[in-house]
Amino acid sequence: MDCKEEWLHGLMQGYWSSDTDEDEVSCNKDNDAPSPEECNKLTRKSARRLERFERSKKWKKMKQKEKQQLKEQQHKQLQHCEEQTDSLTKSDKPTKKEIKDMINAKLDSVQRSETIPKICVDMGLTGFMSEKEIDRLAGQLRRLYGSNRRSPKPLHVTLTNLEPGSLVYQACERKNDGFRNYKVHMTSESHLDMFPLERITYLTPDSETVLTRLEEGRVYILGGLVDESPSKNYTLQMANQWGLTTARLPISEYLQHAGTGSYNKILSINQIFDILLNFYLDGDWTSALLAGIPRRKGFIPK
Template identity: 45%
Template sequence: MEEFPDELPSLYDSDNEISSSKHKMKKEKREAYWIKTKESKRQTRKIKKQEKKQRAKNRIPDTHSKENGMLNKRDHKRFLHEKGLQALKSGLKICIDLSFEEKMSEKEISRLAQQLGRIYGYNKKTEKPLHIFLTSIDQSGFFFKECTRINQGFQNYLWDVCDESYTELFPKEDIVYLSPDSENVLFTIDPEKVYIIGGLVDESIQKKMTYYKALQSGIQTARLPIDVFMMNGDRKGNYCRILTVNQVLAVISEFLRTEDWRQALSSEVPKRKGLVLKPLENVSS
């Protein structure tokens, strides 16, 4: 008679052994993948570190290095400072006429202070920085205090801050006041001239304030050639030809760089205005 073992092997035990074996294999695979990935990342970091050291050895702190994004933070700061000093010696002279403080509300004054901060930031990074004068500024007044409150380090900015007006600083025959209401279109920029931008934020849109100021001073006026090169586009906009102080300066700076009004205006006139470039055949000078 055939004898049976006291205990028969359980099918469940067999299944558990198989499941445990599979789990162990998966775990070993995960660990192997993790080790391999960790080693790969370590090698990548090592290579990048070596490349960074090599770039540092080859780094040359000049204009070409700056354009290629290779200057470290300290050298880049020194480079911008030197550009600012050079602008004070040979840059095109631009005056921001700040004699309109009494014509503006506190809100408008604060907005103008913000625009001056944008001007300084833009000017120190542009290819051909301008020699900027802040004229007729009352350093004990609310506007100057707003400038120092809003713009960190304002007192150390590389531009000329003057109590005097532009007519006290420069001969009248050398001055051109930029006004959107002028009958004269600015087609060329004379490096020997001094160009005035009215430091005015006027939410009430008081007409021709800068134009009348220039006439009273007995100096030339000119307007940017926006109407010559641009027209109302199809997209919705306010189609306003009046630019903020920082926008006017940016257009001039871009024109000096490119010597192309179409490019300067297209680049710096805000798209929200809805203005577009005219076809070349429709441009008349």
């Protein structure tokens, strides 16, 4: 038992013990002693604290076990790859260019598909953003695209309301090497003009509707908005004005508070995309949410 556990254990024993020593707080004598109501309040508070501590400890132990399992799995995969590599001649090994061409061909195929779910980033919200926030948005797009390239099962990606020569376009060119050659659909058109409204779902954390699945051929809008002091219901109000269906990620349905953290459910577009990408890959919301939400936010599985 570590120091923290001993302290909590001692604290709980002090509140629950039927014996009273001279050094213990008495709930029945001395005028300065806490009342029974205060004792009960302290007991409940300590119980909640101990419960949070135990839950956090259990979570850390589980994550450590998962990390070890992942490490062992990666080691086995590496061994397998090395064995396969050893069995190949140099002429059989794909070059970097060949690998890049294969990835690009896969992304081209995805972009042509009419059945794969479409993730659309609305780039028309930059009028409300500072230059610093626009740069951050460009960096998020770089991470989004990198995740999609690496995925064995990529999603269709569209950037709408993106005007060539605009501040956000210039920022994307600065922050993203080869931005013009990205295997995504870039257009200055609005998603409202590109897609039938009945096929659009606007993802916003303020929606009352929970996203349960990704439908074939459906368009999921991510608002390309980086706001250091986000306004509640802003994207929800916009979507309602346009008459669009809205949905939120099922964070509350699959995750709970770990005991420490900000519990902030506002995520960047690349974090939301990573969640959708992981869910599209294996259909598991818990693992998808944990893969996309930073640990500092303090969420653990239910």
